[in-house]
Amino acid sequence: MSRAPSSVDVLVIGGGPAGTATAFRAAQLGHTVCLVENGSGFWGRGFAQSLPPSVMPMLDVLGVRAELETEFTRSPGVTVLWGGDRPKRREFEEASGFQIERGAFDQMLCEAAARTGTIVLKPANVVDVRRSPAAATPWLAEIEADGERFGLRASIVVDAAGRRGKIPAVRTLRVPPLLCILGEWAACDLGTGSVVEAAPNAWYWACVPRGRPATVAVFFDPRSGLSADRVSLASAYNRLIGASRLLGDKLPGSPVRVAACDASSRFVQKPLDQNLIRVGESALTLDPLSSQGIQTSLASGLQAAIVANTWLRRPTCAMAADVFYRERHEERVRRSQINSSKFYGEAAERFGTPFWLQRCLVKETSEMPEQRPPSLVPDPLVRLRLGSGVGISRTAVVRGDFAEYVHAIVPVNSGRAVAFHDGVPVGDLASRLMPGTRALDVVQAWSGVLGEAAALRTLAWMWQTGIVVADIA
Numbered sequence: 206m207s208r209a210p211s212s213v214d215v216l217v218i219g220g221g222p223a224g225t226a227t228a229f230r231a232a233q234l235g236h237t238v239c240l241v242e243n244g245s246g247f248w249g250r251g252f253a254q255s256l257p258p259s260v261m262p263m264l265d266v267l268g269v270r271a272e273l274e275t276e277f278t279r280s281p282g283v284t285v286l287w288g289g290d291r292p293k294r295r296e297f298e299e300a301s302g303f304q305i306e307r308g309a310f311d312q313m314l315c316e317a318a319a320r321t322g323t324i325v326l327k328p329a330n331v332v333d334v335r336r337s338p339a340a341a342t343p344w345l346a347e348i349e350a351d352g353e354r355f356g357l358r359a360s361i362v363v364d365a366a367g368r369r370g371k372i373p374a375v376r377t378l379r380v381p382p383l384l385c386i387l388g389e390w391a392a393c394d395l396g397t398g399s400v401v402e403a404a405p406n407a408w409y410w411a412c413v414p415r416g417r418p419a420t421v422a423v424f425f426d427p428r429s430g431l432s433a434d435r436v437s438l439a440s441a442y443n444r445l446i447g448a449s450r451l452l453g454d455k456l457p458g459s460p461v462r463v464a465a466c467d468a469s470s471r472f473v474q475k476p477l478d479q480n481l482i483r484v485g486e487s488a489l490t491l492d493p494l495s496s497q498g499i500q501t502s503l504a505s506g507l508q509a510a511i512v513a514n515t516w517l518r519r520p521t522c523a524m525a526a527d528v529f530y531r532e533r534h535e536e537r538v539r540r541s542q543i544n545s546s547k548f549y550g551e552a553a554e555r556f557g558t559p560f561w562l563q564r565c566l567v568k569e570t571s572e573m574p575e576q577r578p579p580s581l582v583p584d585p586l587v588r589l590r591l592g593s594g595v596g597i598s599r600t601a602v603v604r605g606d607f608a609e610y611v612h613a614i615v616p617v618n619s620g621r622a623v624a625f626h627d628g629v630p631v632g633d634l635a636s637r638l639m640p641g642t643r644a645l646d647v648v649q650a651w652s653g654v655l656g657e658a659a660a661l662r663t664l665a666w667m668w669q670t671g672i673v674v675a676d677i678a
């Protein structure tokens with residue numbers, strides 16, 4: 206285990222996906238970073254999880270994709286019994302994700318963070334952490350490692366300690382609580398890939414990595430009495446799994462081990478505080494149904510590193526960094542609600558039970574205006590203006606390794622401001638569009654900056670989405 210200095214720029218509490226991603230990127234940007242992991246996390250004990258294909262770009266950023274390819278199996282497909290009464294099998298071809306063993310995955314990420322210069326203390330525990338606003342280096346943490354306690358000062362603390370966090374915060378429950386009991390099965394005949402099944406008052410998930418034990422989980426409302434089997438957790442688990450149509454008769458004997466964990470979705474209102482950034486599940490716990498938890502935690506970690514970099518090196522842009530991170534957090538909360546309520550809705554329609562009905566209260570909202578364009582591109586002579594209700598605002602984005610403010614388009618009925626589209630600064634272009642300018646002249650002006658092909662593509666996109674319309678006044 207590395208030795209810690211007395212003071213660092215960034216202290217990261219927790220070495221799960223969120224903490225390791227933050228530490229990796231912050232150290233890569235040249236900051237002194239200490240990551241502390243105490244080994245108490247649920248996932249350090251193993252169990253399999255799945256990673257969706259969309260996680261790949263992040264694995265590339267972290268430089269672990271090749272290692273992952275060697276260590277873990279690709280997910281060959283998924284068997285789903287959800288909205289309909291018959292199971293469906295979907296085989297993945299090229300776009301498949303991974304099935305990972307979580308302890309090994311987290312270790313891989315920790316090693317990647319160490320390679321960028323992060324001081325990794327593992328196993329070590331952050332016993333206490335306090336902020337003194339008057340001090341030049343405001344945070345003082347008390348760390349326990351190898352039976353000794355020592356102090357470590359930090360300019361910024363990143364709370365990556367998982368769903369309970371290390372630094373107290375109010376966590377709002379999004380939908381009724383969810384409890385999960387997981388079992389690990391050494392030998393079973395479930396094929397390969399994942400299995401997802403909805404039942405009237407519960408749902409099941411199995412991850413079956415090739416050549417490794419399968420993880421089979423059941424999720425239910427802890428208040429429902431479904432686990433009211435006083436004998437043992439294992440017998441409650443066996444009874445619940447026995448009721449599964451896809452898994453019930455395919456799991457002979459007993460699981461090697463059984464464990465229970467809280468799987469409820471919660472979020473904090475304030476992902477940032479003074480010199481403090483909450484990342485991963487410490488800020489937002491997703492419904493496990495999404496299988497997006499790790500990816501979302503990695504993303505929030507990488508974004509938190511940009512916030513830390515901006516706070517430390519470009520304090521004049523600190524407010525842009527705050528807005529950027531808060532907006533990404535709110536967006537994650539909103540998106541995850543929309544995504545899971547879609548699945549809940551399908552199960553609610555099929556079973557009509559309170560378990561599902563209570564979970565699908567959030568309705569989908571449209572991201573972009575519904576205006577349909579008259580044609581794919583405007584006539585070259587048509588005069589243009591911004592569409593009704595389309596506004597231009599300032600929004601915080603990441604450019605290079607810093608956050609900053611730029612112009613953004615705010616489409617009708619959409620909370621999401623768009624500053625860039627396909628790498629083009631569309632907010633900036635739209636902010637300079639003079640009402641009544643002919644499409645021809647717009648393309649000509651933009652071509653000088655973007656080249657003709659990109660200028661045409663950008664105008665076509667704005668036209669099709671109703672961001673620009675014909676100025677017929």
Ligand SMILES: Cc1cc2nc3c(=O)[nH]c(=O)nc-3n(C[C@H](O)[C@H](O)[C@H](O)COP(=O)(O)OP(=O)(O)OC[C@H]3O[C@@H](n4cnc5c(N)ncnc54)[C@H](O)[C@@H]3O)c2cc1C
Nearest residue numbers: 219221222223243245246254255331366367485486498499
């Ligand atoms: C049943 C279930 C199944 C899931 N399946 C999937 C799946 O298939 N795919 C997916 O993408 N997501 C899945 N998720 C979600 C996923 O597990 C989380 O999104 C992910 O673990 C969050 O990462 P994190 O780094 O924020 O927190 P964690 O993984 O919880 O890491 C926090 C770390 O902080 C450490 N720590 C805590 N306190 C301290 C302290 N005081 N000092 C030092 N260290 C400390 C802990 O030991 C832990 O390692 C599932 C979740 C559940 C509940």
